Amino acid sequence: MTRRPPRPRERGIPEATVARLPLYLRALQALDERGTPTVSSEELASVAGVNSAKLRKDLSHLGSYGTRGVGYDVEYLIYQISRELGLTQDWSVAIVGVGNLGRALANYGGFGTRGFRIAALLDADPAVVGDAVAGLRVGHIDSLEEVVAREHVSIGVIATPAAAAQGVCDRFVGAGVTSVLNFAPVVLNVPDGVDVRKVDLSIELQILAFHEQRKADGRGGPEWIEALEA
Amino acid sequence: MTRRPPRPRERGIPEATVARLPLYLRALQALDERGTPTVSSEELASVAGVNSAKLRKDLSHLGSYGTRGVGYDVEYLIYQISRELGLTQDWSVAIVGVGNLGRALANYGGFGTRGFRIAALLDADPAVVGDAVAGLRVGHIDSLEEVVAREHVSIGVIATPAAAAQGVCDRFVGAGVTSVLNFAPVVLNVPDGVDVRKVDLSIELQILAFHEQRKADGRGGPEWIEALEA
DNA sequence: ACGCCCTTGTGAATGTATGCACAAAGTGGG
């Protein structure tokens, strides 16, 4: 029997932690550009807008990359978080639905700078297919499977109307894509092993409206400690 | 139809529940358009993509609006959730930053249909100010305070580059806006009582990349039960 | 070499969320 204790980076980072790692990464990159060599958990937490104990616990899931009495080496921590997030390799992204939103996404410069390459734009509308958008030619949706295979697409972005989203998703999954980012306001059904994340503007607005209403309601009411997030 | 007197439950709906209410609302509206008069927690949960016990517990925070042995009246529940979320009134939204993303948002039809009215578009670039976008004339950022007061803006949307976001946010807050939706990749600092929600594409992609990498890594590894969300 | 001071990493406590399982409550048939 082999030893149990020697597990340097046991697999199993809490989902809540994973969701914050990109935040820390961004804060660290800002510090790095400013030339800061090391940073304490207190400072970094302040920049990232979280509690410092939470930050330390989050980082402790990756390993012991800090130095007591000093803090964390900024560049080293950037590397470690990048590696953990899988940003040391490039990911190919295909965007389906080149309308208002799809075009904005395609023209967004912040993609490539973080290791995500827009490999293809696809649409069903003949009036759109063939257009040049952000230096790419829009392909026809029928070529999805071919494009996914050829470009090694691993992340599919859906920016079609809601009615078309499940169909596009199914084709992505059928073509072997196991990560989907969905902008359409529908719940996508996918088999186990496929990750779906959604960006849903209406939901965000409705959550804000809920709290806004509550602020207006509660005149003279008791305490209204709002959980803020940023 | 209202057989039961509207009994507002004790204030204090869990944040996780609030975040799911818009999902239930959307599912119910789909059912309503299909003419379904009542729905069981099991069915509704299935459409919304959640566990049925969770759905029942969520709804129980609003009150007892179901009928045992039957289910929930679709229209009545739509009304109750809408009221709880504050969608029985209209909310005025101002969008600052009319670039790629701001234009896509302005042209997005799904706004008005849910009680959110785009009251103003503002930008700092003289080349953009004065443009007609989605039937509105783009105003100058200097008029922010005036516009917020005149149009009773209660939700501010920030779609400027990251560097400008905190400044715009401060002006919103100074003008009395207490709910902000931020698309810029920065952590906004706001005083207590102001809610900020963010939509951050890069973070979503990085989270997907993390799981994608893990799927690829774990050949022969142990179980890989992925927590899916949709 | 030694001890002081700073900051990490983590045990423990607390708070929040999820999901099971079932009694209570309502419907409809006979």
Place this chain on the structure above:
DNA sequence: CCCACTTTGTGCATACATTCACAAGGGCGT
């Protein structure tokens, strides 16, 4: 009117997340 059946609403157990508080560890000045 009662009984069989369905489905809600919730107590309880468990899992996950956050925060506190501090001992352990490392650098640095003397």
